[in-house]
Amino acid sequence: MLEVEHEQNTLILKISGRIDGSNAGDFQTKVQESIPQDTGSVILDMNDLIYISSAGLRVILLLAKNLRSKKGKLAMCSVAGPVKDVFTISGFSAIIPTYDDRPSALSAIA
Amino acid sequence: MPGQQTLTLALRNDLTEISRIADEIEAFGEAHDWEMQWIYNTNLALDELITNSISYGELDDRDDAIRVMLHVDDGTLTVVMEDDGAPFNPFEEAPVPDIDADVDDRNIGGLGVFFVKTIASDYNYQRIDGINRVTLVQESKEQ
Numbered sequence: 001m002l003e004v005e006h007e008q009n010t011l012i013l014k015i016s017g018r019i020d021g022s023n024a025g026d027f028q029t030k031v032q033e034s035i036p037q038d039t040g041s042v043i044l045d046m047n048d049l050i051y052i053s054s055a056g057l058r059v060i061l062l063l064a065k066n067l068r069s070k071k072g073k074l075a076m077c078s079v080a081g082p083v084k085d086v087f088t089i090s091g092f093s094a095i096i097p098t099y100d101d102r103p104s105a106l107s108a109i110a
Numbered sequence: 111m112p113g114q115q116t117l118t119l120a121l122r123n124d125l126t127e128i129s130r131i132a133d134e135i136e137a138f139g140e141a142h143d144w145e146m147q148w149i150y151n152t153n154l155a156l157d158e159l160i161t162n163s164i165s166y167g168e169l170d171d172r173d174d175a176i177r178v179m180l181h182v183d184d185g186t187l188t189v190v191m192e193d194d195g196a197p198f199n200p201f202e203e204a205p206v207p208d209i210d211a212d213v214d215d216r217n218i219g220g221l222g223v224f225f226v227k228t229i230a231s232d233y234n235y236q237r238i239d240g241i242n243r244v245t246l247v248q249e250s251k252e253q
Contacts, residue, residue: 080149090221
């Protein structure tokens with residue numbers, strides 16, 4: 001569901017599998033636990049995410065609001081297939097900067 | 111995908127049922143050569159509606175608290191979902207999301223029902239004899 005990595009002083013949250021109404025609560029807990037108080041930049045790597053519904057988007061929106069309040073940066077990368085449609089339809093692609101791959105995201109916000 | 115196919119599912123009043131039926135629908139769809147979009151969109155729509163129903167519907171604790179039927183006929187997929195919960199018309203009563211709002215002003219409410227409306231070519235809600243019935247139609251894009 002969630003792996004935490006660090007690259008160039010940036011926290012990378014690698015999201016995988018399915019995030020649906022049944023496990024979005026766990027997902028929220030894991031995201032909250034992985035964000036240190038002073039983190040500046042976070043990248044959500046969606047390469048292995050195969051499914052997400054509005055319950056998962058809610059967690060991402062809460063993260064975006066949290067980082068915004070701390071003047072932190074948030075970006076997404078490697079969003080593809082039906083998952084990409086969900087981010088497009090919801091308007092999330094327009095409010096969270098989205099990059100084709102991790103290196104592009106890192107060079108933009110790290 | 112010629113001919114007719116029907117899948118009937120019964121769900122307990124428990125959010126973990128969402129991932130269980132997602133697996134069943136995926137297996138059924140793959141066995142009948144459904145286009146990927148049907149499988150993903152059906153699971154997304156049911157995920158959203160079932161999450162609402164279980165979270166707010168005050169459903170009974172029984173093995174068929176929610177009933178779902180998928181029926182394919184000639185390139186048209188019809189999904190019917192029923193529960194005995196509190197009356198709720200998602201298409202009228204759910205908030206309308208502001209999908210253009212920025213992060214600070216954005217609220218997540220209503221997004222799930224917005225997804226359902228977006229993926230279905232036709233949708234409706236009926237309250238019949240104490241039952242909430244939601245019907246969704248998806249047309250094949252491969253024809």
